Amino acid sequence: MPELPEVEYTARQLRASVVGAEIDTAEIYWERIVGHPDPADFRAEIAAQRIEAVRRRGKYLLLDLSGNLLLSIHRRMTGNFLLLPPGWEIDTSLREQDPQSWSTRGPTFYQTHNTHSNQESSYSHEWRYCRACFNLGDGRRLLFTDPRKFGRIELWPREQEETALHGLGPEPLSESFTVESLARSLAQRKTTLKQALLDQNVIAGIGNIYADEALFAAALHPLRRTDSLTLAEIQKLHKGIVAVLTLAIEHGGTSFNDYRDLWGEAGDNYNHVRVYHQVGKPCVRCGTLIERMIVAQRSTHYCPGCQQLTGE
DNA sequence: CTATAAACCTGCTGGC
């Protein structure tokens, strides 16, 4: 679920809170979460590096580190980046006591001091499934949590950013994303619109939620062929993509299920979706009931009233 | 190139 708006929202929060901080050490609790280099080298290389800048590219969160390093995080399905304040400690005793539970849940957390009372240990729901921890020099910790373990954290030399991003397409909220560039990339594909929007090489950062929302905004059927659109339709699609993503960022992202921001808060955009998971509800534009279909093995939501399959 | 399936994982929901 972290798609472009969710990653962008987290990136803005990180930029405001950790730029200038130093990463003392990194702990890895599930080694396969580290995609590059191997976990031992990762730990060694990242130690004592300073966070110089925070950026986003597509669904990737990018941290420029001192030492000419680039830390890239992709949250895939259920990954989250959370900031743990000072005063909390991490209990890894489960690793030996119950390896199976450890593998699933990761470490537990307990509070060592509390500004309000002498409440002793407590446990935070949001910090379960912690797969990696970056210990900052000021006592704070950046946690990467991910129940399904699909997320990936990688460390690259900065000049290898292109390799790390694996040929991502244009940023939909940048000036390089124009009606003309969209027309060109659609014309050279022969697939359905839904598939094209999900293809990170066509446009960076759109996932299942915003693909459906953008197609609804443009009143285009998910099964339309990419090479069948008129110029007017491409203009509507371009406008729809930009509008849907921009609005979602303003709402703090869509928390259908797992997404949380840096402080563990859910986003509000789920209250503003028009078709995603709205099966059986009346379309806000024409009143027809929203339906669901499978396109390229992906759940797809649309309004059969105002997203008709024409122009073929 | 396009298409399809499977793999990587765990939690949740719905049906029986």
Added chain:
DNA sequence: TGCCAGCAGGTTTATA
């Protein structure tokens, strides 16, 4: 209540 099948926002890799 309990169990099991099926499903979930993403990407990569293998196979046709």
